[in-house]
Amino acid sequence: MNQIKRVAIVGGTHGNELTGIYLVKKFERFPNAIARASFESITLLANPKAYAIGRRYVDTDLNRCFHPQDLKNAQLSNYEAIRAKEIYQTLASLPKEQTNLTIDLHTTTANMGLTIIPSTKHPFNLQLAAYLKSVNPSVKVYRWKDENNSPFLRSISELGCAIEVGAVAQGVLDARLFQQTEELIYAILDFVDAYNRGTPFPARDTFTIYQCLQTIDYPRNEDGEIHAMIHPELQFRDYEAIKPSEPMFLTFDGRVIAYQGTSTVYPVFINEAAYYEKGIAMCITQKELVLV
Missing domain, CATH: 3.40.630.10 (Zn peptidases)
Known part of the structure; x- marks a missing residue:
């Protein structure tokens, strides 16, 4: 190069x-x-x-x-x-x-x-x-x-x-x-x-990259309005593991919406203010080990 x-x-x-x-x-x-x-x-x-x-x-x-x-x-x-x-x-x-x-x-x-x-x-x-x-x-x-x-x-x-x-x-x-x-x-x-x-x-070594797999929107009602928030147990836990069935969202009437995936993932950009308009509540990542 x-x-x-x-x-x-x-x-x-x-x-x-x-x-x-x-x-x-x-x-x-x-x-x-x-x-x-x-x-x-x-x-x-x-x-x-x-x-x-x-x-x-x-x-x-x-x-x-x-x-x-x-x-x-x-x-x-x-x-x-x-x-x-x-x-x-x-x-x-x-x-x-x-x-x-x-x-x-x-x-x-x-x-x-x-x-x-x-x-x-x-x-x-x-x-x-x-x-x-x-x-x-x-x-x-x-x-x-x-x-x-x-x-x-x-x-x-x-x-x-x-x-x-x-x-x-x-x-x-x-x-x-x-x-x-x-x-x-x-x-x-x-x-x-x-x-x-x-x-x-x-010398050659490995490190972890958090690779984005998908983005997840907030749950919405039939009118397209948000009807759930980031669950308090997930808020501010960027880069931390979330497992299937663990809390992800909390509806305004107190109902818990769990993560529906089949494997452990690592959410980032959780509740980013600028992403509300983009329909993104968080980005779901997986860890990848990279050799350099």
Whole structure:
């Protein structure tokens, strides 16, 4: 693989996720913090209009606007669709023989801790994830169910990841999570610099990826309205095992709805506030052991 020529640190893909926004602002003020000798570091505030009004987005979710066919569709003309095309041109502008890496910064109201979402299963991304877990053992690695034809900003480059941290409320800064995210960014930059300099990777090892199998919606009535909540015994238990017949939802009249699967799984993004509109109560994952 060619040396990595540019690392893009992106914040504010969602305008009410302040950790990434204020890290980008900090790096713009103190560029030496992200400077490394072997590559260029750039920053990008992805959705400035949404940030200005304190909302997740203006017209539509920017982080669902990067399908290749949508980027080519001139008929899509809302603010985020146009912004996605601008971001794509900015971050994918290097010649093909040169290599980009993208870090997309997010927060979640779910109890996800420090989560790395690799852009692809490229060996470099897996090595990077393993390295970040070695630096901070609390880091979890999550993969969406289908990264092919992805709508996410992280799909702009084959190399890189999203960083998802929580739990933190929308529109709120949490100093502890801010600092932990910042340290992960520095670790990524150091790893890229070491790679470019030819430093050998650590010895082959295994680590766990939480692979998304499916998303589950909230139970709904005949009018399509939610009629049950996340069960109190499941709330804030992201990455913890749930077994068949264990409580998953609680209806408004007090009836327990159990998990109906046939095997132990690991829910994540449990009760994420931004996913109510998407019909997602949680993402169901299974553990996969990966050799790097």
